[in-house]
Amino acid sequence: MKLAEGAIRSVSADKMVQNEERLIADYVLAIDKLRKQHLVFTVVTSEPKSVETRNLIRQIQTYYHPAKLIKVEAPGHYPDLGKPSLFVCSKVVCSQPITLSVNTKKEIDGFINKLKN
Numbered sequence: 001m002k003l004a005e006g007a008i009r010s011v012s013a014d015k016m017v018q019n020e021e022r023l024i025a026d027y028v029l030a031i032d033k034l035r036k037q038h039l040v041f042t043v044v045t046s047e048p049k050s051v052e053t054r055n056l057i058r059q060i061q062t063y064y065h066p067a068k069l070i071k072v073e074a075p076g077h078y079p080d081l082g083k084p085s086l087f088v089c090s091k092v093v094c095s096q097p098i099t100l101s102v103n104t105k106k107e108i109d110g111f112i113n114k115l116k117n
Contacts (some may be wrong), residue, residue: 007031037091039065039112043072044097045084053084056100060086063108090115 007027041060045053053072060070078087078097085097086104088111095111098104 003031038067038069040089041068041070042078042087042089043070043084044075044078044080044087045072046074046080047084048072048074050084052100056084056086056104059100059104063105065112088112 041063043053043057043060045056047053057070057072078085081097081099083099085099086095086108087097088095088108093115095107098107098111
């Protein structure tokens, strides 16, 4: 917050800040995103239009994380497990493969909680 406040104060006057609250809020959110690392949710599949792939993507889209980026890619960088799988990655570590099941959200939560500790 100190970095965000310092950035705003260095380029604005009080009157300007009072008139542009919404724009400033967007700017502060952007600064906060830059400071935090993204989590990349990569769906690996050789059949991107399959029902199972679409269901996995839909489940990931409903999963809330403020720094989530979603991408879909063919096997190569990640292994082909024979069915759509998810890898959640920070800058330094990736989850084990996660597949579509009733436990998908729980598995994602478990990985993210490990990152916090």
